[in-house]
Amino acid sequence: MKAVIVYASAGAGHFKAAEAIYKYLKNNCPQIEVSLVDILPMTSPTMQFNYRFGYNFLINRALFLWSLSFWMTDTKWLRFIVRPLSELINHFNTLPFRNFLLKENPDLIISTHFLPPEIATRLKRSGKIRSKIITVITDFGVHNFWMHKGTDIYVGASSVTGNILAKKGVKRECIKEFGIPVDEKFLKPLDRNELCRKLGVAADKFTVLIMTGSFGIGPIEEIIHLLQGKAQLLVVCASNKALYAKLKSANFTDTKVYGFVDNVQELMNVSDIIVTKPGGLSISEILISGIVPVFVSAIPGQEQGNLDAMQKSGVGIAPKHLEELVGIILDLKDNPAKLAQMKAAISKIRKPDTLRNICDVLCPGCSRPSG
Numbered sequence: 001m002k003a004v005i006v007y008a009s010a011g012a013g014h015f016k017a018a019e020a021i022y023k024y025l026k027n028n029c030p031q032i033e034v035s036l037v038d039i040l041p042m043t044s045p046t047m048q049f050n051y052r053f054g055y056n057f058l059i060n061r062a063l064f065l066w067s068l069s070f071w072m073t074d075t076k077w078l079r080f081i082v083r084p085l086s087e088l089i090n091h092f093n094t095l096p097f098r099n100f101l102l103k104e105n106p107d108l109i110i111s112t113h114f115l116p117p118e119i120a121t122r123l124k125r126s127g128k129i130r131s132k133i134i135t136v137i138t139d140f141g142v143h144n145f146w147m148h149k150g151t152d153i154y155v156g157a158s159s160v161t162g163n164i165l166a167k168k169g170v171k172r173e174c175i176k177e178f179g180i181p182v183d184e185k186f187l188k189p190l191d192r193n194e195l196c197r198k199l200g201v202a203a204d205k206f207t208v209l210i211m212t213g214s215f216g217i218g219p220i221e222e223i224i225h226l227l228q229g230k231a232q233l234l235v236v237c238a239s240n241k242a243l244y245a246k247l248k249s250a251n252f253t254d255t256k257v258y259g260f261v262d263n264v265q266e267l268m269n270v271s272d273i274i275v276t277k278p279g280g281l282s283i284s285e286i287l288i289s290g291i292v293p294v295f296v297s298a299i300p301g302q303e304q305g306n307l308d309a310m311q312k313s314g315v316g317i318a319p320k321h322l323e324e325l326v327g328i329i330l331d332l333k334d335n336p337a338k339l340a341q342m343k344a345a346i347s348k349i350r351k352p353d354t355l356r357n358i359c360d361v362l363c364p365g366c367s368r369p370s371g
Contacts, residue, residue: 013281070301121150141305179351211236218297
């Protein structure tokens with residue numbers, strides 16, 4: 001059995017989810033010949049530029065335009081215009097990817113981005129491929145761009161996702177509420193005291209992890225100033241090199257500043273609270289780790305949908321301003337019982353078996369316990 005896992009390098013979440021599935025299948029499903037593919041190099045230069053830089057520009061420089069475009073492309077009464085137009089544009093810009101699928105002719109096409117299943121289902125409806133098409137939705141909400149006739153299975157983040165899919169017309173038997181896949185390293189038990197020694201942080205101090213996505217945007221510096229001397233802070237700046245340099249030179253007390261990191265699971269394990277943006281994959285990592293989230297700077301559209309889903313589940317707080325954020329954090333610091341109650345709510349909705357469940361659907365009986 002041949003499987004192709006496709007993502008788009010237009011955001012870290014799509015890749016990380018695809019990579020997690022790829023690694024699990026490689027290690028646990030020897031019957032499946034699996035490959036990991038980025039669709040963007042198999043599209044036109046214009047499409048590559050728009051996906052890689054257009055989104056970054058809109059959310060950093062023109063958030064209103066992003067919000068408007070998200071709303072317009074997800075509005076039911078505009079679908080008769082938006083869908084044919086987007087499909088036409090994508091058709092003319094994805095010829096190399098179509099040729100790739102025709103050449104590979106895989107048994108399974110697993111996508112963690114909305115563009116690949118659009119191309120794959122069109123080929124399937126025309127009888128050019130017979131692949132089973134699985135779409136793994138990497139947010140808790142569902143934009144219309146994720147919906148394509150010919151998709152065999154939708155893997156949703158939660159019951160909220162499943163209900164949205166059903167309301168949009170997907171048959172219940174095609175919906176699997178498995179969760180968003182995260183790397184297995186988040187499932188491994190870790191010793192907090194040992195990690196604190198390794199990371200050089202105090203194990204007996206209330207610790208707040210601050211990280212706001214791969215762009216390092218949001219009021220990070222303001223939050224640090226407000227929490228100085230009130231908690232131990234771990235700050236991840238990711239690709240924001242200017243912020244990293246500024247924070248490092250400030251020499252804040254009880255504050256460790258990082259750029260890009262590959263040990264997020266360790267930082268979460270030694271922290272009591274995380275201040276972050278409500279990205280789909282970030283939320284899944286948070287739920288698996290059992291850390292209490294406080295959400296800031298939600299991007300209109302998909303991140304607002306993620307935030308709404310979390311609040312429906314009783315998980316996560318979204319303060320209206322920074323003073324409220326600080327008050328919430330200090331209240332949780334002073335009330336361990338309240339913090340424990342929130343962690344208990346997280347344990348009820350976390351999905352540690354996402355990868356195993358996906359594997360069982362693709363190749364029944366060949367997966368091993370994921371921990």
